[in-house]
Amino acid sequence: MYRSHNCGELRIEDVNKEVTLAGWVQRVKDRGVLTWVVIRDRYGITQLLFDEERSPKELLEQSKTLGREFVVQVKGTVIERESKTKNMETGDIEILVSELRVLNEAQTPPFTIEDETDGGEELRMQYRYLDIRRNPVKNNLMFRHSVAMEVRKYLSEKEFIEVETPYLIKSTPEGARDFVVPSRMNEGQFYALPQSPQTFKQLLMVGGMDKYFQIVKCFRDEDLRADRQPEFTQIDCEMAFVDQEDILNVFEGLTRHLLKEVKGVEIDAFPRITFDEAMKRYGNDKPDIRFGMEFGELNAVAQHKDFNVFNSAELVVGIAVPGGASYTRKEIDKLIDWVKRPQVGALGMVYVKCNEDGSYKSSVDKFYDQEDLAKWVEVTGAKAGDLICVLSGETNKVRAQLSALRMELAERLGLRNPEEFAPLWVVDFPLLEWDEDTERYHAMHHPFTSPKPEQIPLLATDPGNVKANAYDLVLNGNEIGGGSIRIHDKKIQAMMFDYLGFTPEEAKAQFGFLMDAFQYGAPPHGGIAFGFDRLVAILGGQETIRDFIAFPKNNSGRDVMIDAPANIDEMQLKELNIELLVSESAES
Ligand code: ASP
Numbered sequence: 289m290y291r292s293h294n295c296g297e298l299r300i301e302d303v304n305k306e307v308t309l310a311g312w313v314q315r316v317k318d319r320g321v322l323t324w325v326v327i328r329d330r331y332g333i334t335q336l337l338f339d340e341e342r343s344p345k346e347l348l349e350q351s352k353t354l355g356r357e358f359v360v361q362v363k364g365t366v367i368e369r370e371s372k373t374k375n376m377e378t379g380d381i382e383i384l385v386s387e388l389r390v391l392n393e394a395q396t397p398p399f400t401i402e403d404e405t406d407g408g409e410e411l412r413m414q415y416r417y418l419d420i421r422r423n424p425v426k427n428n429l430m431f432r433h434s435v436a437m438e439v440r441k442y443l444s445e446k447e448f449i450e451v452e453t454p455y456l457i458k459s460t461p462e463g464a465r466d467f468v469v470p471s472r473m474n475e476g477q478f479y480a481l482p483q484s485p486q487t488f489k490q491l492l493m494v495g496g497m498d499k500y501f502q503i504v505k506c507f508r509d510e511d512l513r514a515d516r517q518p519e520f521t522q523i524d525c526e527m528a529f530v531d532q533e534d535i536l537n538v539f540e541g542l543t544r545h546l547l548k549e550v551k552g553v554e555i556d557a558f559p560r561i562t563f564d565e566a567m568k569r570y571g572n573d574k575p576d577i578r579f580g581m582e583f584g585e586l587n588a589v590a591q592h593k594d595f596n597v598f599n600s601a602e603l604v605v606g607i608a609v610p611g612g613a614s615y616t617r618k619e620i621d622k623l624i625d626w627v628k629r630p631q632v633g634a635l636g637m638v639y640v641k642c643n644e645d646g647s648y649k650s651s652v653d654k655f656y657d658q659e660d661l662a663k664w665v666e667v668t669g670a671k672a673g674d675l676i677c678v679l680s681g682e683t684n685k686v687r688a689q690l691s692a693l694r695m696e697l698a699e700r701l702g703l704r705n706p707e708e709f710a711p712l713w714v715v716d717f718p719l720l721e722w723d724e725d726t727e728r729y730h731a732m733h734h735p736f737t738s739p740k741p742e743q744i745p746l747l748a749t750d751p752g753n754v755k756a757n758a759y760d761l762v763l764n765g766n767e768i769g770g771g772s773i774r775i776h777d778k779k780i781q782a783m784m785f786d787y788l789g790f791t792p793e794e795a796k797a798q799f800g801f802l803m804d805a806f807q808y809g810a811p812p813h814g815g816i817a818f819g820f821d822r823l824v825a826i827l828g829g830q831e832t833i834r835d836f837i838a839f840p841k842n843n844s845g846r847d848v849m850i851d852a853p854a855n856i857d858e859m860q861l862k863e864l865n866i867e868l869l870v871s872e873s874a875e876s
Pocket of ligand 1: 462483484485486525770771772815816817
């Protein structure tokens with residue numbers, strides 16, 4: 289038996305017990321006649337005492353040879369500490385050691401294994417196993433586990449069953465590139481790793497599984513934006529014989545359950561807004577509604593004067609920044625520079641200070657009098673003391689710019705409290721999205737999403753305006769889940785592929801299996817998938833997902849610990865018949 293107790297559990301009630309503990313040396317405090325050693329395992333830390341008067345001499349000497357991160361096993365007696373500490377849960381006791389065994393020595397770690405470490409991000413990733421010994425990372429992984437357990441519990445109680453779907457498949461269209469895997473047994477052919485189990489979960493519905501879920505890895509070969517991982521985890525779900533309302537209810541229930549169980553937060557019915565409304569009010573399809581600063585569209589009240597910047601704009605829109613009237617000229621200039629940064633891309637910003645005395649001072653006083661500005665105040669809901677920031681230009685661009693400004697200011701004003709949770713549903717997404725590069729419509733969600741049935745005729749005349757039975761669950765400005773009611777009619781699915789520019793041959797080659805399945809009694813169905821890493825991070829009060837993943841990749845998609853991706857040897861390439869690569873590597 290390596291241990292009788294773990295390093296986190298002994299208390300004052302255990303005094304006089306003979307115990308065996310095992311763990312890693314956190315620190316050694318050598319006081320000559322005494323040595324204190326703190327050892328650690330997953331469950332906590334416990335202090336060991338080696339004492340000239342009470343321990344054999346060799347043992348005291350031995351204790352002084354211990355280094356950080358040595359793996360040790362000790363036997364001893366639990367004693368009450370003279371100076372107790374509230375800083376550790378075992379702070380009332382220590383172990384008077386009678387036997388010490390070094391199970392393994394350790395090199396000095398490249399960074400300190402403390403809550404506040406001196407290790408930089410890249411170094412921590414390279415030695416991730418050491419990083420995992422630190423509380424912040426360890427606790428995140430344990431938190432992730434508890435969220436996963438609650439997901440499984442809730443969905444199992446609702447009669448969902450977890451079914452595994454394959455990883456070696458054919459392309460699934462979720463809008464990214466596939467990772468491909470060469471097949472040795474099928475010369476020249478490749479599997480793709482799933483971007484999601486989308487088609488399989490639909491086939492499970494055709495198979496009569498009724499309610500499916502899976503906590504599952506998905507793979508997307510995208511240019512990595514900040515805080516994206518090429519492999520990530522979804523809570524993937526699908527239900528048969530449901531309409532949108534059923535799905536929203538079940539998964540609102542799941543989200544509410546998680547908030548309650550893991551955060552102790554109770555939330556009423558989630559608000560729902562349409563995609564169009566979200567864009568109009570927040571410039572964004574994943575609005576953070578923990579704070580106001582809603583958009584006020586100013587075209588009607590700002591486009592009748594000689595200010596050509598506004599007159600020629602498709603949209604003039606503003607937000608009221610609480611307390612912003614007190615910003616100095618310099619601070620406002622900085623804000624203007626901020627919106628003009630290439631990442632935001634605004635050409636400029638007009639502002640109005642709403643003075644406490646009820647007067648207004650704007651950057652366009654030449655064109656607008658107090659009466660005009662009073663209308664802007666009304667539209668944006670500004671109060672005395674606020675600053676109205678106004679951007680103008682092409683609708684979609686301006687909305688994105690003002691949305692970026694809104695989020696930035698909220699951050700600066702401390703309005704994005706990570707312990708406050710404001711979920712909402714965004715519904716009625718457009719079915720299609722125009723792609724400038726290919727000059728074609730793409731499925732906004734994916735090609736299996738059902739248009740709103742009554743809008744199907746509109747596909748022929750005004751495809752860009754057709755809405756889908758598609759929805760996103762948004763939490764604190766992050767899309768944490770998205771899904772749709774699916775097409776289950778072969779003819780409509782074929783029509784969709786046609787709109788999306790697939791020839792019937794291409795559609796058959798890629799998705800023939802699904803179309804075939806639809807001929808054998810496909811039930812109406814729909815589902816959703818949650819981004820599990822992000823959900824866990826947000827529930828954990830953080831916005832970066834990396835520290836909730838045991839072995840994450842860096843920003844260039846590399847695992848710096850195992851050094852992947854890596855070259856493979858020529859033999860392996862030959863075996864896989866990757867001839868081009870074989871000849872290239874032979875040359876080099
Ligand atoms: N497969 C979709 C996705 O990964 C989710 C869904 O439609 O259920 O976003």
